Amino acid sequence: xxxxxxxxxxxxxxxxxxxxxxxxxxxxxxxxxxxxxxxxxxxxxxxxxxxxxxxxxxxxxxxxxxxxxxxxxxxxxxxxxxxxxxxxxxxxxxxxxxxxxxxxxxxxxxxxxxxxxxxxxxxxxxxxxxxxxxxxxxxxxxxxxxxxxxxxxxxxxxxxxxxxxxxxxxxxxxxxxxxxxxxxxxxxxxxxxxxxxxxxxxxxxxxxxxxxxxxxxxxxxxxxxxxxxxxxxxxxxxxxxxxxxxxxxxxxxxxxxxxxxxxxxxxxxxxxxxxxxxxxxxxxx
Amino acid sequence: xxxxxxxxxxxxxxxxxxxxxxxxxxxxxxxxxxxxxxxxxxxxxxxxxxxxxxxxxxxxxxxxxxxxxxxxxxxxxxxxxxxxxxxxxxxxxxxxxxxxxxxxxxxxxxxxxxxxxxxxxxxxxxxxxxxxxxxxxxxxxxxxxxxxxxxxxxxxxxxxxxxxxxxxxxxxxxxxxxxxxxxxxxxxxxxxxxxxxxxxxxxxxxxxxxxxxxxxxxxxxxxxxxxxxxxxxxxxxxxxxxxxxxxxxxxxxxxxxxxxxxxxxxxxxxxxxxxxxxxxxxxxx
Numbered sequence: 001x002x003x004x005x006x007x008x009x010x011x012x013x014x015x016x017x018x019x020x021x022x023x024x025x026x027x028x029x030x031x032x033x034x035x036x037x038x039x040x041x042x043x044x045x046x047x048x049x050x051x052x053x054x055x056x057x058x059x060x061x062x063x064x065x066x067x068x069x070x071x072x073x074x075x076x077x078x079x080x081x082x083x084x085x086x087x088x089x090x091x092x093x094x095x096x097x098x099x100x101x102x103x104x105x106x107x108x109x110x111x112x113x114x115x116x117x118x119x120x121x122x123x124x125x126x127x128x129x130x131x132x133x134x135x136x137x138x139x140x141x142x143x144x145x146x147x148x149x150x151x152x153x154x155x156x157x158x159x160x161x162x163x164x165x166x167x168x169x170x171x172x173x174x175x176x177x178x179x180x181x182x183x184x185x186x187x188x189x190x191x192x193x194x195x196x197x198x199x200x201x202x203x204x205x206x207x208x209x210x211x212x213x214x215x216x217x218x219x220x221x222x223x224x225x226x227x228x229x230x231x232x233x234x235x236x237x238x239x240x241x242x243x244x245x246x247x248x249x250x251x252x253x254x255x256x257x258x259x260x261x262x263x264x265x266x267x268x269x270x271x272x273x274x275x276x277x278x279x280x281x282x283x284x285x
Numbered sequence: 286x287x288x289x290x291x292x293x294x295x296x297x298x299x300x301x302x303x304x305x306x307x308x309x310x311x312x313x314x315x316x317x318x319x320x321x322x323x324x325x326x327x328x329x330x331x332x333x334x335x336x337x338x339x340x341x342x343x344x345x346x347x348x349x350x351x352x353x354x355x356x357x358x359x360x361x362x363x364x365x366x367x368x369x370x371x372x373x374x375x376x377x378x379x380x381x382x383x384x385x386x387x388x389x390x391x392x393x394x395x396x397x398x399x400x401x402x403x404x405x406x407x408x409x410x411x412x413x414x415x416x417x418x419x420x421x422x423x424x425x426x427x428x429x430x431x432x433x434x435x436x437x438x439x440x441x442x443x444x445x446x447x448x449x450x451x452x453x454x455x456x457x458x459x460x461x462x463x464x465x466x467x468x469x470x471x472x473x474x475x476x477x478x479x480x481x482x483x484x485x486x487x488x489x490x491x492x493x494x495x496x497x498x499x500x501x502x503x504x505x506x507x508x509x510x511x512x513x514x515x516x517x518x519x520x521x522x523x524x525x526x527x528x529x530x531x532x533x534x535x536x537x538x539x540x541x542x543x544x545x546x547x548x549x550x551x552x553x554x555x556x557x558x559x560x561x562x563x564x565x566x567x568x569x570x
Contacts, residue, residue, distance in 0.1 A: 154510050183503045193507040200485035218468045222478040225439050229514040
């Protein structure tokens with residue numbers, strides 16, 4: 001299935017936004033990247049330079065100038081009108097603040113041509129939370145990427161009940177065109193597929209350790225040996241960073257809140273935040 | 286840590302019992318294998334012959350006659366008194382029927398010397414359910430193996446509050462001596478570690494499919510790509526066989542019972558039982 005989409009705009013050049021933009025450009029699409037001011041765009045340029053180095057070294061087809069050539073297909077702007085003017089698809093990756101996203105869509109609704117499809121990369125909001133602000137709920141859905149898009153090449157595509165099925169399939173085709181494996185989600189689900197699986201799995205693992213049943217290393221050994229997975233749940237915690245599951249559990253049921261408190265006391269308050277902090281359930285050097 | 290255990294007896298030569306006995310013999314232990322009658326022992330001999338072929342082909346150190354030599358360390362008997370007479374460790378792998386296991390332990394209590402440690406391989410019962418029948422709760426615990434012991438070399442070791450810590454460590458050492466990775470579980474937990482992780486993970490996956498959110502193949506793709514695992518949850522369902530998770534869920538809460546009913550209607554009633562039946566969530570040829 002080939003995509004009808006020719007021009008792409010990405011709103012927000014943070015960690016994921018810059019990856020989505022760069023990956024799309026690497027796969028041949030002209031991409032406009034919007035962020036709020038020149039400082040944000042300067043930070044984006046640094047991210048793109050790092051991505052060039054990563055793609056050159058790690059990504060098939062990234063050598064022999066291909067990684068650098070992708071940069072030529074990126075146009076950076078702080079003008080939302082310019083960013084929206086000719087986009088077939090706008091991927092929104094602005095911060096996870098409901099009102100900020102809604103305001104962005106309200107502005108876009110007036111600026112973007114009628115043809116433009118809107119896709120949110122939101123992790124924690126449902127597209128339903130945003131659809132009425134878009135002015136085009138039939139042409140709006142979620143397309144959710146995982147970090148390290150060049151390696152973990154998932155695009156979870158999830159519409160609302162108002163999303164036109166043709167639009168859904170068009171975005172699925174675009175996801176494929178930029179090298180993703182599209183995951184079709186046919187009804188709205190908080191957490192999409194990946195987090196729907198990860199959350200109860202990681203919680204069960206934490207219950208074992210917080211409850212004094214087993215040590216993290218033994219739990220991870222069990223999962224690796226029992227399922228052949230490369231990493232156990234506590235290795236996954238450390239990669240994600242402990243603050244994210246903490247923030248999920250602290251808003252959960254009583255038992256989840258107890259687990260959150262345990263995680264805070266024994267790890268987060270001690271600066272053990274996971275891989276990036278040098279220590280989480282394991283030490284890193 | 287080296288083990289003080291010299292002689293091993295395995296009660297019940299079914300799928301797991303025969304694997305435990307053969308693996309122990311392969312690692313150099315003289316093993317007595319008990320089952321109830323000559324037919325059961327004949328079936329056990331066939332299992333051991335298959336294990337010889339598997340170990341010869343797949344297991345490091347299994348070639349050059351080593352797999353065959355393990356057979357010489359196996360003694361088969363239908364005499365429980367003989368089986369118990371000189372055992373340092375008795376591993377009980379009789380069918381998962383509470384009264385049968387309790388009766389077996391009551392007989393063993395009278396037949397086995399005082400030195401003998403008892404370990405149950407029960408998946409679904411807690412050692413607390415059995416300990417008073419053993420006559421020696423301080424020398425009794427669970428040591429739980431996974432299927433395909435030569436490949437999935439886990440031994441989850443779990444005592445009761447009455448298990449002597451020295452006995453616990455002795456059994457951990459034995460597990461290591463027969464090539465297992467011992468998983469120390471310090472408080473009783475139904476499902477040990479592996480099933481404590483697997484059950485909510487598999488349930489979340491089934492909710493996604495039964496609820497119409499996503500297809501099994503997409504859910505599996507998500508897990509494989511998102512975590513690097515070799516198999517997604519529906520591939521794991523097919524390997525386990527769908528009847529086992531069905532039997533767990535049908536005794537669960539309302540939502541679990543609904544999932545069980547869905548699984549029965551759409552798969553089990555259609556003969557789609559998993560890998561062994563040729564079809565489950567996937568078709569096999």
